[in-house]
Amino acid sequence: MKIDVLTLFPEMFSGPFDSSIIKRARDRGLLEICFTDIRDFSGNKHNTVDDTPYGGGAGMVMQTPPIMRALEYVRNKRGGMPARVVLMCPTGLTFDQYWARDLAREEHLVIICGHYEGVDERVRELAVTDELSIGDYVLTGGELPAMVVVDAVSRMIPGVLGEKASAEEDSFYQGLLEYPQYTRPCVYGELSVPEILMSGHHERIRLWRRRQALLKTLERRPDLLREEVLNSEDRGILREIMEHIQGIIKR
Numbered sequence: 587m588k589i590d591v592l593t594l595f596p597e598m599f600s601g602p603f604d605s606s607i608i609k610r611a612r613d614r615g616l617l618e619i620c621f622t623d624i625r626d627f628s629g630n631k632h633n634t635v636d637d638t639p640y641g642g643g644a645g646m647v648m649q650t651p652p653i654m655r656a657l658e659y660v661r662n663k664r665g666g667m668p669a670r671v672v673l674m675c676p677t678g679l680t681f682d683q684y685w686a687r688d689l690a691r692e693e694h695l696v697i698i699c700g701h702y703e704g705v706d707e708r709v710r711e712l713a714v715t716d717e718l719s720i721g722d723y724v725l726t727g728g729e730l731p732a733m734v735v736v737d738a739v740s741r742m743i744p745g746v747l748g749e750k751a752s753a754e755e756d757s758f759y760q761g762l763l764e765y766p767q768y769t770r771p772c773v774y775g776e777l778s779v780p781e782i783l784m785s786g787h788h789e790r791i792r793l794w795r796r797r798q799a800l801l802k803t804l805e806r807r808p809d810l811l812r813e814e815v816l817n818s819e820d821r822g823i824l825r826e827i828m829e830h831i832q833g834i835i836k837r
Contacts, residue, residue: 587616587693587694587695587743588695589617589618589619589620589739590620590622590660590664590694590695591620591696592624592653592656592657592696592697593621593623593624593699594623594635594699594701594727595729596621596623599619599732599733602733603733603736607741607747608737608740610746611740611743611745616745616746619736620660622656622660624653625652627653629652629655635648635652636648636649636701637649643703644703645702646702646703647703647705647706648700648702648704648705648709649706650705650706650708653698653709653713654709654712657696657713664694667694668694669692669694670694670696671696671698671713671714672695672696672698672716672718673710673714674697674698674700674718674719674728674735675717675718675719675728676724677719678718678719679717679718680718680719680722681718681719681731681734681735681738683761685718686735686739686741686742687742689735689739690739690740690743695739697728697732697735697736698714699727699729700727701728718731720735761810761812762800762802762803762810763803763806763807763810764802765794765795765802768783772784793823796823800824800827801827804827
C-alpha cells in the first residue's frame with residue numbers, strides 16, 4: 587500500500603513511523619509512506635499557503651492552489667494511480683475500526699492535513715473523497731489525526747502484524763472491546779491468573795474470553811453492541827449476564 591501525506595509540517599512524522607511495526611512493514615515493502623510539504627507548492631517567494639477568510643472572521647484559511655498542486659505532484663509521482671483522498675478535519679465523520687478496514691483495501695491513500703481555520707471549501711469539491719475526524723475535540727492541525735489513521739490502517743494490511751489473529755483479536759476489530767489478557771507470573775501479590783486460562787481447554791477458554799469481551803463492552807461501551815456484530819451465542823451470553831445482574835440487584 588502507498589500512503590502520501592500532504593502537510594505543512596512533514597518533520598512531525600519523522601519519529602512515529604520510523605520504529606516498531608510500521609518501520610518493519612516499510613522495510614519489508616508492505617507499506618510505503620511519503621510526506622509532501624504543501625509549502626513547496628505555494629507559488630510565491632514567502633511560501634505562504636493561507637489567507638484571510640472571505641466574509642471576515644478570525645484565523646486563516648488554507649488556499650486551494652497549493653494543495654491542488656501538491657496533490658497533482660503526488661498523483662504524477664505515482665504514475666496517475668487512482669487514490670482515495672482523505673481530509674483530516676474536525677467536521678469529518680468519526681474514524682473507527684470500520685474505516686480502518688475500509689481504507690486498508692486501497693492501493694493508494696492520500697491524506698491531507700488541515701490546519702489553521704481549515705481549508706478552502708473548493709479543495710473538498712475538487713479532490714476530497716472522504717473527510718475524517720478522530721474525535722469530538724479540536725487539535726492544532728491534522729498531523730496527529732493523520733498519524734492515528736495511518737497506524738490503524740497499516741495494521742489491517744495483510745502481513746504487517748505477522749499473524750492475522752493479532753489484528754482480529756484487537757479491541758473494536760469485531761465490534762467489541764478486547765477481553766482481559768494475562769502472562770507470567772501466574773500469581774502477583776494476591777492476584778492470580780484465572781484458572782480457566784491455564785486449563786488447556788480451548789473451547790472453555792474461547793467462551794470465557796467472549797463473555798469477558800461482551801461484559802467489558804456492556805460496561806464501558808454499550809453503544810458498540812449493535813445487532814450486526816452479535817451472533818446467537820453472543821445474545822445468549824448477554825442474556826445470562828443481564829439475568830445475573832438483575833439477580834444481584836434484587837438481593
